[in-house]
Amino acid sequence: MGLTISRAVQWSSDGDQLENSPLNNDILTEILLFTEGFEDRHPQEASIPFCEPLQWNTSLEAADFTSDIYNTRGESAVSLECDDKGRPLLQLSPPAITVHSFYHLSNLLKLSKDKKMKEVWACLEVNREPIKKIFGPISPTIHKGKLFSILHQLDEKLLSIAVRPITREGRLSPAAVNTEVDLLKRENRVLKSVHYTSGLHYAYFPPSPSLLDCRVENSSMTKSEVYKDIVTLLKNQSPHFAAAADEQDFAIQDVPSAKKILHVETVDVEETGQTLKSYDHEEKNVPEKLAWNKPGSRNKKLEPSLKWKNLGLTSFYDEEEEKARRSRESKKSPGPASENKKKANFSGSSLPGCQSSQKTKSPGGADDFSESSSEDEEDEEKPERRAEIPTDLPSEYWQIQKLVKYLKGANQTATVIVLCTLRDFNLVQETCQLAIRDVGGLEVLINLLDTDDIRCNIGSLKILREISCNSLIRQTIADLGGLQTMVSILDTPVKELKCLAAETIANVAKFRRARRTVRQYGGIKRLVELLDCLPDSVSLSAEQERDADVARCGALALWSCSKSTRNKESIRQAGGIPLLARLLKSSQKNMLIPVVGTLQECASEKSYRIAIQTEGMIEDLVKNLSCDNQELQMHCASAIFKCAEDKHTRDLVRQYDGLKPLVMLLNKAENKQLLAATTGAIWKCSISLENVAKFQEYRALEILVGLLKDQPEEVLVNVVGALGECAQISENLATIRKSGGIQPLVKLLSGTNQALLVNVTKAVGACATDPENMPIIDRLDGVRLLWSLLKNPSPDVQASAAWAICPCIENAKDAGEMVRSFVGGLELIVNLLKSQNKDVLASVCAAIAKIAKDVENLAVISDHGVVPMLANLTNTVDDKLRRYLAEAIACCCMWGSNCVSFGEAGAVAPLVHYLHSKDPLVHQATARALFELSKDPNNCITMHENGVVKLLLIMIGSTDAILQEAAASCVANIRCLALANDKAKNG
């Protein structure tokens, strides 16, 4: 009954009265019959007193209470039966009547005779939620349980009555909905799925940037809306769907069931039962339905229109709302008669603002979703999650809503007063932010930006700047086209206004779509123009200081925008780099932070790295490493980190004495972001050996080893990377050992972070090249750990592990025995020869060459088919792979018939061609392999046929002794065979 009374019964437009409709009649008749017969059917339950009595104004009089269970006195009547507090269970004092149990309700109806229907009508009109009255707010107790289930049955019966007119049509809607949903999925691929859950609908869309999955929650709203079809419904519920749908230009008319009217009702979460009902109605039913859906029947403050307006879905309101809104906006203008002239701007320009918000839906469309996926998003667009409005809102909420209401109808003077008052609230608090948004305050604030009144512009931006720290607000501002307006404000001559607009853009452009909008409306170019000022002369005039502030705000906005790859390019094209370089000379920290922040963000692009080097910015970056602001230091270090991939940049860092400050920064280990940036810079700088020497001098290695424990992974990656690079100098290997670095390094081998594992394996490999380190690694079972990393899914880790295994085998005592002890290890490494990754192949070949030095192991890998697998790889043009492949082949020839097998597998001819390579290291390895292979006569013939002699003769002339010897020996073998052949023929 509760559910049906609240939902299905049709209320009149003002919400106070039951409508006199056939449906209501049916429902009420059912209730009447139920109640009247209740006493007879359920005598026991009938006597259970209600938690709260049902009260209404009756048309009965005392004289009507003829039954002897009632006591009449004058005009009033009471029941003889009382509850446990002594109150009579029925009490009439005309016209009010109070009833406490079904027993008396039943009786009363029986007594009412022909007025029965009228009584039920009157009772339900004032008792909207009889269930709540009967059971109270808490769930029914056990003895009331039976009563509850009886009422529940009634409820279901009523529901079936309520849906009967629809089901009678014979086109059951769930099926129709499914057809449409399917069509949307299949034909247009806009919709991924729709979930119908209790009070919530979810719609998921494919994960393309503009169609980020969007979720709409209606949990807190008890509202109903009628939608023409599912597309309209989804459009109304989801801006993303709307945008996508528009692009695709739906022809929903093609859907067979398109003419159906989908009725969607949402109900309170706590209520059970069917929540998404779809009805099929004749068109003529619509007006009636709409009337009943008028807001105000129950929930006046949650008008749906406001909600959807907030999402910028202006184009999808029904016309009536649009009209209402227009008139509201135009009302803004007339104001006082004498101000008409000025105020004309208010209304005149506020409309384009709205329209542009509609227009913006399209340009974002298909043009560029290509922003690099790797770019880090601080604030990826989240599906709108409308938190349930808590019941006890602070008074600020209502005060703000009142102020926003005034704002909608105020002239400039009052607008400024209201704006200044709004700023006095704590706008950092989410309640206040959402209070502004919930009553459409953002629309008003953004409209104010379109006016000519500078004070209104400033006041509005000051608020927008504050509240745009909230990501929901940011998205709404973008949806409403606020960014376009702010971008155009950047052209104003008023500097304060420029600053505010840029700062607000900086706040809003924290997500990709907003950044794209800024670019598409020419914002990047304008923001770059803001940077044009003299950063730091000795004394600045007041005007110059204001210019500097404008530049600072511009840099802040560019910093936010620079998180998108295309914006980086736009900043460069707009000539931003030299301007940033000039601002970098500033001594103001608040200027430097956004400037360096932008630079380090952009340094992910090669063009910027080159520019940072050639425009002389390294010097300034290095200088600021020694400042006293950790954020600035972090950005500087981070910029160096990204730029120091380039050798010349690394040299510049050293030449400007940047290495020492970097090492000093290692002491600020408590700031992890700073530490990550610093260690990153050290890592990249240590790629140059000259820099490593400096780091040795500053005793950086000892500090780095100390950072191997208890650090976040992003720090560890860099620390280990730096150690790996420093280990290029052999004396550092001892330093690492002496400062206790080997143990933590080996321990890190059991981690899972792939970037970290690549660096750790490299560092451990480097350590293993020192014979004194190897026993420690061996004791810590480091080789086994390395070996198990060959199973890692990442090819980078596989390769890095295989490289690290090489020096381990070379330097370990009893290496052969150790390798054999890894169960399945040899098979594993041989199978890696099937990898597609060149680096993995090269590293595994190198490892196999080391393994094959042990004859027993060579026998095992031969059994695992190493020969044909190596032979398979010979047709490569990659010099690195050629070198290690040739080495592996040379080493593998030492066993059994491998030498012959290589020839049979066709490995010889390609090897001969390796001698054409330009890499001398390839020559050496190849010559050695050819020498081993030339021990088989057939191979010699193949080599000779491929013109090896001439090539080898050149190699003999090399300065590399090993190459000389191998080449000469190979030629000797071939010559021997030829001589033997001659002898056989002639002799």
Next chain:
Amino acid sequence: MQKMSAMNRKLIQNLAETLCKQVKHFDKRETECLIRLFSGLLGEQAERRAAHGLDRVRFRNILHNTFGMTDDMMMDSVFRAFDKDNDTYISVKEWVEGLSVFLRGALDEKIKFCFDVYNLHGDGYISREEMLQMLKDSLIRQPTEEDPDEGIKDIVEIALKKMDHDHDGKVSYSDFEKTVKDENLLLEAFGNCLPDAKVEITSNYFCM
């Protein structure tokens, strides 16, 4: 005629010499321009009144045509603020001094000027009633509400709460000064009485 204008020029130059020393923001050439403008405006005025200076109607025309002011009450108040000796005419001295603040005034001078404008009764305080009078047309009346002026009254209370630092129920000069210094936007809190910021920035055409 020729002779007279020559004499006039001499007179004007002398006057400019004296006046530009008394006002802050204009040099001699600018003062001269303003005086010339003033006498031009006077010339259009009926002879009889010319002796006293610019009358209210003519002054209001300037405010309206040159500075785009529209509010009758504000224009009258600005006139009063210019007319320091309260003789209902603006003398050449009042004209130059007034414009000095009006066009070029520093924040402090403008605060004083605006306060004078808003101080309708001239008692040194801006009272609730004065605010109500100045803001009476600043809000669209909601026909649905019982008291259509309720919104305005509320705005007045809001403004008073924001400005009345000493809680005496009215805004004194020091209240006003403190408020504006905290938030410059509130300089013209009760109505437009200064030239548009854009006019200030883009030109000083008035003195050219």
